Amino acid sequence: MAQDGPRRVRERFRDGERRPSAGLAPGYAQANLVSLPQEYAYDFLLFAQRNPKPCPVLEVLDAGAVASELAEGSDVRTDLPGYVVWENGERVAEVGEVTSYWRADLVTFLIGCSFTFETALRDHGVPVRHVDQGSNVPMFLTNQACRPAGRLSGNLVVSMRPIPAGLVAKAVRVTGMYPAVHGAPVHVGDPAALGVADVATPDFGDAVRFEPGDVPVFWACGVTPQAALMASKLPFAITHAPGHMFVTDVPDHAYAL
Amino acid sequence: MAQDGPRRVRERFRDGERRPSAGLAPGYAQANLVSLPQEYAYDFLLFAQRNPKPCPVLEVLDAGAVASELAEGSDVRTDLPGYVVWENGERVAEVGEVTSYWRADLVTFLIGCSFTFETALRDHGVPVRHVDQGSNVPMFLTNQACRPAGRLSGNLVVSMRPIPAGLVAKAVRVTGMYPAVHGAPVHVGDPAALGVADVATPDFGDAVRFEPGDVPVFWACGVTPQAALMASKLPFAITHAPGHMFVTDVPDHAYAL
Numbered sequence: 001m002a003q004d005g006p007r008r009v010r011e012r013f014r015d016g017e018r019r020p021s022a023g024l025a026p027g028y029a030q031a032n033l034v035s036l037p038q039e040y041a042y043d044f045l046l047f048a049q050r051n052p053k054p055c056p057v058l059e060v061l062d063a064g065a066v067a068s069e070l071a072e073g074s075d076v077r078t079d080l081p082g083y084v085v086w087e088n089g090e091r092v093a094e095v096g097e098v099t100s101y102w103r104a105d106l107v108t109f110l111i112g113c114s115f116t117f118e119t120a121l122r123d124h125g126v127p128v129r130h131v132d133q134g135s136n137v138p139m140f141l142t143n144q145a146c147r148p149a150g151r152l153s154g155n156l157v158v159s160m161r162p163i164p165a166g167l168v169a170k171a172v173r174v175t176g177m178y179p180a181v182h183g184a185p186v187h188v189g190d191p192a193a194l195g196v197a198d199v200a201t202p203d204f205g206d207a208v209r210f211e212p213g214d215v216p217v218f219w220a221c222g223v224t225p226q227a228a229l230m231a232s233k234l235p236f237a238i239t240h241a242p243g244h245m246f247v248t249d250v251p252d253h254a255y256a257l
Numbered sequence: 258m259a260q261d262g263p264r265r266v267r268e269r270f271r272d273g274e275r276r277p278s279a280g281l282a283p284g285y286a287q288a289n290l291v292s293l294p295q296e297y298a299y300d301f302l303l304f305a306q307r308n309p310k311p312c313p314v315l316e317v318l319d320a321g322a323v324a325s326e327l328a329e330g331s332d333v334r335t336d337l338p339g340y341v342v343w344e345n346g347e348r349v350a351e352v353g354e355v356t357s358y359w360r361a362d363l364v365t366f367l368i369g370c371s372f373t374f375e376t377a378l379r380d381h382g383v384p385v386r387h388v389d390q391g392s393n394v395p396m397f398l399t400n401q402a403c404r405p406a407g408r409l410s411g412n413l414v415v416s417m418r419p420i421p422a423g424l425v426a427k428a429v430r431v432t433g434m435y436p437a438v439h440g441a442p443v444h445v446g447d448p449a450a451l452g453v454a455d456v457a458t459p460d461f462g463d464a465v466r467f468e469p470g471d472v473p474v475f476w477a478c479g480v481t482p483q484a485a486l487m488a489s490k491l492p493f494a495i496t497h498a499p500g501h502m503f504v505t506d507v508p509d510h511a512y513a514l
Contacts, residue, residue: 042299049302049314057306257514 006247010071010079013247018081018096020136020205020243023128026119029181029252030245031058032111032222033076033083034229035098035238038063041107043150047228048109050147054156054224056180058255061108068110070248076110077102082241084226089233098238106238111222112181113245114159116252117174124174126167130208136243137161138202139221143195146224154228158186159221160199162214171217180255187218194218204242263504267328267336270504275338275353277393277462277500280385283376286438286509287502288315289368289479290333290340291486292355292495295320298364300407304485305366307404311413311481313437318365325367327505333367334359339498341483346490355495363495368479369438370502371416373509374431381431383424387465393500394418395459396478400452403481411485415443416478417456419471428474437512444475451475461499 004012006025013021021030036044041063048055059070068074078097085093085101093101115137118128130137137159144156159182163171168188176184191199199216200207204223210216223242240246261269263282270278278287293301298320305312316327325331335354342350342358350358372394375385387394394416401413420428425445433441448456456473457464461480467473480499497503 042302045299045302045306046317049306049317060303060306 006071006249007073009247010074013081014078016096021081021245021247022115022118022137022243023131025247027252029248029250029255030113030115031070031248032113032225033080033108033240033246034111034225035076035106035108036234037103037236038105038107040151040234043152044109044225046149047146047152048111050149051224053182053186053220054146054222056112056182057109058112058180059110063107064104065108068246068248070110070250071246072249076108076246080240080244080246082244084239084241086229086234086237086239088235089230094241101238110246111225112255113222114182114219115245116181116255117178119252120174120178121171124170126163126171126174129162129211130206133209135206135208137205138199138208139204139223139242140194140196141203141227146228151234152228152232154224154231156186157204157221157223157227158194158218160202160216160218162208162210163217164211164213165215168215168217175219177256179257182220182222185217186220189215191216263328263506264330266504267331270338271332271335273353278338278502278504279372279375279394279500280388282504284509286505286507286512287370287372288327288505289370289482290337290365290497290503291368291482292333292363292365293491294360294493295362295364297408297491300409301366301482303406304403304409305368307406308481310439310443310477311403311479313369313439314366315369315437316367320364321361322365325503325505327367327507328503329506333365333503337497337501337503339501341496341498343486343491343494343496345492346487351498358495367503368482369512370479371439371476372502373438373512374435376509377431377435378428381427383420383428383431386419386468387463390466392465393462395456395463395465396461396480396499397451397453398460398484403485408491409485409489411481411488413443414461414478414480414484415451415475417459417473417475419465419467420474421468421470422472425472425474432476434513436514439477442474443477446472448473
């Protein structure tokens with residue numbers, strides 16, 4: 001069966017479908033979303049500048065704008081398959097669209113997502129276990145502090161993929177070609193070194209099954225800003241739900257070196 | 258004669274020496290400087306995000322801060338060999354230090370400079386004519402509009418190096434390894450296509466002598482923000498003087514892929 005393209009996937013989400021977006025519209029870049037009051041936009045952009053591995057900014061929509069240049073006919077309030085609404089660092093709603101929460105002073109940041117390089121991994125013969133298993137990628141809050149910026153601070157969040165030991169080097173080289181979507185891993189092996197007690201119980205997303213000989217490999221993750229929203233208790237924000245991304249019209253390779 | 262290291266070069270500039278910094282402290286990264294009132298910092302950071310080729314941000318100093326993390330014991334008000342002070346888009350002073358102009362609300366942006374990859378070019382056998390000729394690099398205001406951000410807009414500024422035709426491909430590959438300091442050229446050949454009427458009369462810096470068989474090659478330049486300050490008539494700003502850079506303690510290769 002032919003897979004839906006990015007525009008059709010956005011329409012499905014706009015029509016109410018709610019599911020992680022990993023594996024959908026293969027070959028097209030996906031993005032994390034953070035919408036914040038203008039008042040906090042500088043601190044956020046500076047946080048991204050100081051933490052480019054987890055926060056590679058692909059686009060900034062001016063206050064109140066909802067159409068992304070990365071996706072024709074898009075509306076960032078409705079076109080993702082899941083959102084979290086935040087108040088004072090607490091999740092106050094998990095919803096399928098956010099038009100009723102929207103404010104004219106919200107500046108929207110689209111941030112690169114590692115789902116973008118998963119097609120390249122598979123094309124190079126590196127299995128992507130969570131896609132094969134039809135689940136969301138597992139994500140973990142680490143003990144590694146990001147560099148603070150203004151009112152924003154928090155720890156790094158990582159995504160984890162089990163990679164066959166003999167393919168770790170290939171996974172590093174392939175993903176290293178995609179710095180705008182988190183690039184090479186931040187850590188290979190021992191989860192404890194990141195403060196991750198158990199790779200089977202992710203903080204976000206789904207657990208993934210390891211195959212014999214797999215090594216856990218960790219990439220910086222665009223959920224990191226959500227950890228910063230929590231830690232910094234920002235009065236208001238809207239984000240995507242972890243793993244529920246904005247699917248763009250931009251081919252993956254546009255973000256390759 | 259042994260060349261001075263970066264700290265000694267900064268001391269010379271602090272003690273009053275005024276000259277372009279091309280070729281000094283070889284092997285160490287150099288940076289463009291823009292200091293703006295906090296009020297304009299978001300627009301500037303967004304301008305940089307939207308125009309990463311000319312404006313790769315290496316560091317942002319918080320309002321009033323003068324010590325860069327990139328250079329031990331540094332003071333960005335005194336350690337460059339030349340500054341321009343701007344009011345309403347006009348140059349109001351060209352000076353050797355800016356302590357008397359400093360304000361507590363100034364946010365300082367350090368931006369990658371193509372001088373950083375010149376040692377790598379020479380190491381790969383690509384001549385750098387302006388260094389060999391002991392002059393500043395020639396820079397040109399092009400007819401290419403940058404993407405605007407808030408109150409900031411303006412055209413791209415480029416630096417130009419004459420490169421032997423048989424070494425252009427090597428120059429592209431070597432500099433492409435340094436995206437944080439402008440990376441690969443934006444244009445090879447015909448200056449008219451950039452709106453540059455005469456490569457012998459640069460808008461900033463010095464004219465450079467071509468050797469037979471040289472092709473003009475153009476790189477995005479960190480003077481681009483100065484063109485935006487002019488075009489946008491920002492009330493106040495301090496920048497480096499073109500070619501008079503902040504010499505850091507960071508080895509060039511730290512910015513290589």
